[in-house]
Amino acid sequence: MKTLWNSYRYLVLRRVTQIGLLFLYFGANAWGWKILQGNLSSSLVFGLVPLSDPYAVLQMLFAGGVLAMNLLIGAGIITAFYLVLGGRIFCSWVCPVNMITDAANYLRRKIGVDTLPSRQSVSRKMRYWVLALSLIISFMMGVTAFEFISPIAMVHRGIIFGLGFGWAAILIIFLFDLFVLKNGWCGHVCPLGGFYSLLGNFSLIRVHHTEENCTLCMKCKVVCPEHQVLHMVGKQSLPVLSGECTNCARCIEVCDDDALGFSIRKLAQNKKLGEENENNN
Amino acid sequence: MKKQVISDRRKFILNMARGVGLAAVGGLVWSAYVDEVTASTLLLRPPGAIKEDDFLSTCIKCGLCVEACPFDTLLLAKPGDNKPLGTPYFIPRDVPCYMCTDIPCVPVCPTGALDAASVTTDGKLDINIADMGVAVVDSKNCIAFWGIQCDACYRACPLLGTAITIEYSKNERTGKHAFMKPIVDSDVCTGCGLCERACVTEKASIFVLPRETALGRAGDYYIKGWDKEDEKRLENATSKTTTTEISKDSAVDSLNDSEDLY
Known part of the structure; x- marks a missing residue:
């Protein structure tokens, strides 16, 4: 059934989660709340449970940093969480940059940048190269390479601890996604997204496509920030198995025909089917 | 213009070359930038901070020390501060470190970039031995x-x-x-x-x-002969022999030849 709530429920929930988390972090620094302290690199929940960004920890490992126990526990918790729930849930439900790139993407559709012929195709595999490169540079320079340039951290820290010139990072990403490359940052470059894509290959919560209901309107492919993961739409009833799916659920909301929905992955059988299909694709 | 047919093999090699080239360009720019932003040496770190090189590889930039500081002494480097991005520092002329006896900023560090052991004497936190x-x-x-x-x-x-x-x-x-x-x-x-x-x-x-x-460093060549403790400094001393090439010209020439002077 199409109601306003049905069409935007996940979007609203995502924004509530994203902004809510930011608010908790902000409150910890501004008013001394003990609910969620620190930032996305490393946090403390209720002053007790450590959480750490596993990708940052991986860079530290390559940079030759000494890994403390709390850090490993924190990275373990986060890795397990996203491994089970869906790797790139981070991207669409937590990461503050998602709001910037979603805005750029929305504007792109509204003012019709998408209708212009694009000159060059850029591989979405680039993020894995950037990921590898970040580890190589971390190893050679002895510092956490991506953490020193990460616009995610700049924006996130900026909101909690003071922005400085961080607004430039916001603007750069916005303009890049708006005019240079569709889904440019999140869908092509970001190595953190690449890292969580790799985790997401194994995770349990999946968007599932029911081919019998599909009317081939292709609205899902228009809104999807990683449209390549929806290769089965209109062809075959299958779950979306690519780790690059961010589980943002926009496809579920825009579908008027109940052809898409969340499901728990049935490990063995789906994996085989999906892989065959991806290989054919 | 004549359209050239490119074989699969050539295409593969060209694609590989392009990939490697792009990675090299990106990697060099990235490395240069990181090298530049981490080069700042005039930076005061929180108490218990490990050596700057190790600090840069160990600090995860979470800001927990900044939040723990009751005097808002500690800051996280923002873009535009020209300091290693996201790492904690303080500017004493604005807000100095008030040397809390329980040092709240140190135990909260998840990575050990702020090392509690370095500000501990006899099992108790001791801010008086801090070295900022x-x-x-x-x-x-x-x-x-x-x-x-x-x-x-x-x-x-x-x-x-x-x-x-x-x-x-x-x-x-x-x-x-x-x-x-x-x-x-x-x-x-x-x-x-x-x-x-x-x-x-x-x-x-x-x-x-x-x-x-x-601070300077006296090195291994000088020792306080009157201080038995100072001997310990030299336990791991190493020596290096250097030689200087002696000029083969006659000394008289060097006096008469005044070209070098002007």
Whole structure:
């Protein structure tokens, strides 16, 4: 059934989660709340449970940093969480940059940048190269390479601890996604997204496509920030198995025909089917 | 223009070459940038911070130390501060470290970039052995060195009478007054910066610098012969032999040949 709530429920929930988390972090620094302290690199929940960004920890490992126990526990918790729930849930439900790139993407559709012929195709595999490169540079320079340039951290820290010139990072990403490359940052470059894509290959919560209901309107492919993961739409009833799916659920909301929905992955059988299909694709 | 047919093999090789080229360009720009932003040495870290090189690879930039600081002394480097991005530092002239006895900023560090062991004596946290930097006096601009009475830094020092002492000497200009000069003992000073904050001159004439920047090193060639303890410094000493090529020209030539002088 199409109601306003049905069409935007996940979007609203995502924004509530994203902004809510930011608010908790902000409150910890501004008013001394003990609910969620620190930032996305490393946090403390209720002053007790450590959480750490596993990708940052991986860079530290390559940079030759000494890994403390709390850090490993924190990275373990986060890795397990996203491994089970869906790797790139981070991207669409937590990461503050998602709001910037979603805005750029929305504007792109509204003012019709998408209708212009694009000159060059850029591989979405680039993020894995950037990921590898970040580890190589971390190893050679002895510092956490991506953490020193990460616009995610700049924006996130900026909101909690003071922005400085961080607004430039916001603007750069916005303009890049708006005019240079569709889904440019999140869908092509970001190595953190690449890292969580790799985790997401194994995770349990999946968007599932029911081919019998599909009317081939292709609205899902228009809104999807990683449209390549929806290769089965209109062809075959299958779950979306690519780790690059961010589980943002926009496809579920825009579908008027109940052809898409969340499901728990049935490990063995789906994996085989999906892989065959991806290989054919 | 004639359309050329490219074989799969050539296409593969070209694609590989392009990939490697792009990675090299990106990697070099990225490395250069990281090298640039981490090169800042005039940076005061929170108490218990490990060596700067290790600090840069170990600090995860979470800001928990900043949040723990009750005086808002600690800051996280923002874009535009020209400091290693996201790492904690403080500016003593604005807000110095007030040397809390329970050092809340250190135990909260998840990575050990702030090492509790380095500020612990006999199993208890001890801020007095912290080593954030060392205070340095500019004796040309310190008004106490002019002969004007001022002991602002001495009074502000939390390790009063040990980290900063007052040295008395006769003021020959007036013939009847004393200079009361503040002298920093770099072995005791923690680099908290309360003196820098208290200094009355327009720009502080006593200021905190990172220890590595502010202090010299006597090296292994000199030793306090009167101090048995000082021998220990040389236990791992190594020597290096250097040779200088002696000029084969006659000494007379060197006197007559004056070209080098001009």
